[in-house]
Amino acid sequence: MTKFRFRAITPEGSTVAGIENAVTASMARRALIQRDLAPIEVVEKRGILQFEITREKVPRRELMHFSRQLAVFMTSGIPVLEALEVLSEEVGSRSFRRVLAEMTEALRSGETFASAAEAHPEAFPPYYLGILRSAELTGNLDTVLDQLAEYIDRDTEARRKITSALIYPGIVLALSIAAVIVITAFVLPRFKTFFTSLHAKLPLPTRALIAMANFFVKDWYVFAGLVSVIVLAAILGTSTHRGREIRDVIVLRVPVLGDLIRTAILERFCRILCSMVGAGVPLPEALQVTGNATTNAVFRRGLSTAREGMLRGEGLANPLAQTDLFPIAARRMFLVGESTGTLDHQLDTAANYFDRELDYKLKHFTSLFEPAVILFVGIIVGFVAIALVSAMYGIYRQVHVT
DSSP states (O other), X not given: OEEEEEEEEOTTSOEEEEEEEESSHHHHHHHHHHTXXXXXXXXXXXXXXXXXXXXXXXXXXXXXXXXHHXXXXXXXXXXXXXXXXXXXXXXXXXXXXXXXXXXXXXXXXTOOHHHHHHTOTTTSOHHHHHHHHHHHHHTOHHHHHHHHHHHHHHHHHHHHHHHHHHHHHHHHHHHHHHHHHHIIIIIHHHHHHHHHHHTOOXXXXXXHHHHHHXXXXXXXXXXXXXXXXXXXXXXXXXXXXXXXXXXXXXXXXXXXXXXXXXXHXXXXXXXXXXXXXXXXXXXXXXXXXXXXXXXXXXXXXXXXXXXXXXXXXXXXXXXXXXXXXXXXXXXXXXXXXHHHTOHHHHHHHHHHHHHXXXXXXXXXXXXXXXXXXXXXXXXXXXHHHHHXXXXXXXXXXXXXXX
């Protein structure tokens, strides 16, 4: 038995917390529901001496192809066990092949498909497992698997857009830093030797540039130590729950970048919740899974608060609006969807809207980031050029006068 720490809502509307013993988190959640408790959070409780061995993550593309192929097998009437045996021989990822082999053994021992998948979080995200559990109850696993493949495809495409948009500015910034290092470490020391041999009086920009070069060449370990301390403090700070919250709050407040990240989170939220609602997952469970799938602590806390309000009978649109995390257009879509029973359609519309906004804001971000990087390089190179030219001109005047 494993111990799971939980928070849940009682039938009276109060929040309770405690420890539940179960084999899996899903079984712990079901045990709480049987006790008339609505689970808010169920996480494994680990002791001080317990360490988690992180398994290799399965690529999203592999999961997408697997979902689509398994849907085709099931639509053709092939049993899940036989389909898994065939697919485990065809997948390209070695880690995913091992996962499917272990799932096959679990199915042979009498476990359900969702329970077998739940033992492999390195392959199946929380929202995927939540949809699978609901699909097994409703009997439309083939349709749901096809919907999951479609969602993963869209999510992968959105990630590709973000990555491709940041590649060029990232390369320019890296080359800029490399150019500054080369100038500071190799070019300036040669000029310093030349200036010293002439016993010339150097102008202020040149003296400042040489002092900077001396610092980075001779006292580089001070700079490296300072950077190491800052990086270590940031890592240790973000390893705690409070530290991650502070980091996420700061990131969301950064001009342009914060707006871009917020739009990406909203698009992902609407996509996941739309897939789960369309698959027939109960709304409280769908909101919980969607919140857990959100990497930003600010949104995760807000969605947890909204779920508590929904469990108290306040509906969905009003608690989501009270979090102040969603724009007015999205709030209206949620309200219309909840009132008319077309929540999945409204969520899909909202996801498409945020997808277009994300594409626009990505272009806007890169259009600002690229000139900023070029301006940074221009200032550095211009300062170096002014310092060297002014020094050479000063030396020329001194020699000409003498």
